[in-house]
Amino acid sequence: xxxxxxxxxxxxxxxxxxxxxxxxxxxxxxxxxxxxxxxxxxxxxxxxxxxxxxxxxxxxxxxxxxxxxxxxxxxxxxxxxxxxxxxxxxxxxxxxxxxxxxxxxxxxxxxxxxxxxxxxxxxxxxxxxxxxxxxxxxxxxxxxxxxxxxxxxxxxxxxxxxxxxxxxxxxxxxxxxxxxxxxxxxxxxxxxxxxxxx
Amino acid sequence: xxxxxxxxxxxxxxxxxxxxxxxxxxxxxxxxxxxxxxxxxxxxxxxxxxxxxxxxxxxxxxxxxx
Numbered sequence: 247x248x249x250x251x252x253x254x255x256x257x258x259x260x261x262x263x264x265x266x267x268x269x270x271x272x273x274x275x276x277x278x279x280x281x282x283x284x285x286x287x288x289x290x291x292x293x294x295x296x297x298x299x300x301x302x303x304x305x306x307x308x309x310x311x312x313x314x315x316x317x318x319x320x321x322x323x324x325x326x327x328x329x330x331x332x333x334x335x336x337x338x339x340x341x342x343x344x345x346x347x348x349x350x351x352x353x354x355x356x357x358x359x360x361x362x363x364x365x366x367x368x369x370x371x372x373x374x375x376x377x378x379x380x381x382x383x384x385x386x387x388x389x390x391x392x393x394x395x396x397x398x399x400x401x402x403x404x405x406x407x408x409x410x411x412x413x414x415x416x417x418x419x420x421x422x423x424x425x426x427x428x429x430x431x432x433x434x435x436x437x438x439x440x441x442x443x444x
Numbered sequence: 445x446x447x448x449x450x451x452x453x454x455x456x457x458x459x460x461x462x463x464x465x466x467x468x469x470x471x472x473x474x475x476x477x478x479x480x481x482x483x484x485x486x487x488x489x490x491x492x493x494x495x496x497x498x499x500x501x502x503x504x505x506x507x508x509x510x
Contacts, residue, residue: 268457268460271456271460271500271503272453272456272457275456275496275497275499275500278495278496278499279452279488279492279493279496282489282491282492282495282496283488283489283492286489286491286492287489298449299449299452299453302449302450302453303452303453303456303457306450306453306454306457307457307460307461310454310457310458310461311457311461314458314461314462314465318465318466
């Protein structure tokens with residue numbers, strides 16, 4: 247209760263100090279305007295206009311400040327969060343919270359794919375055992391990995407595993423029609439050696 | 445209260461506010477253009493509004509006025 251009153255008082259004092267600072271600026275600007283007008287026209291204009299101009303500027307400033315602060319989506323000057331920003335070069339600079347950062351969550355499609363893979367019985371987490379369908383996925387080359395078969399007579403692939411877009415989950419296993427020993431080499435991790443033909 | 449009374453007040457308040465909170469949006473050429481427009485619309489001697497607004501902007505940019 248007392249803290250809120252103190253905070254409100256501090257905000258009011260800050261607003262009043264901002265308006266007072268602008269009142270001084272407005273008085274100086276009006277005086278400068280009056281002097282410049284007198285010098286350029288070589289005629290002494292009555293100072294009432296200068297005083298009226300200064301008072302009108304100081305009276306209009308809070309209203310305009312509130313409107314401008316609404317325009318930029320912040321509170322009016324001296325009302326808490328709004329602070330003068332020195333050295334800000336552009337209104338689109340990320341100092342105001344527009345900085346692009348990494349997404350806090352994964353993309354929606356990514357989670358859907360993961361759920362689909364889990365529904366298929368495929369382990370998608372790190373450290374999964376390379377058995378079952380996951381092992382078959384590891385055994386088949388991905389579409390971006392070229393399949394290189396050494397040897398002229400050798401393994402006949404029952405189905406091109408590259409026909410499956412996600413690495414061949416539903417592709418049939420390798421069926422070997424040849425009798426000659428062969429080796430399927432590809433850019434695979436050293437932990438999963440190529441299965442020898444039998 | 446007519447337009448000639450309101451124009452300098454609105455221009456000065458606008459230049460002060462945006463120079464304080466958006467210095468990039470209120471560059472000296474923009475201030476010069478506003479001052480020139482103010483002089484033309486207010487039937488003032490050309491240069492008085494420009495001088496006043498540019499000095500205000502420069503003082504604010506130099507850190508004056510809190």
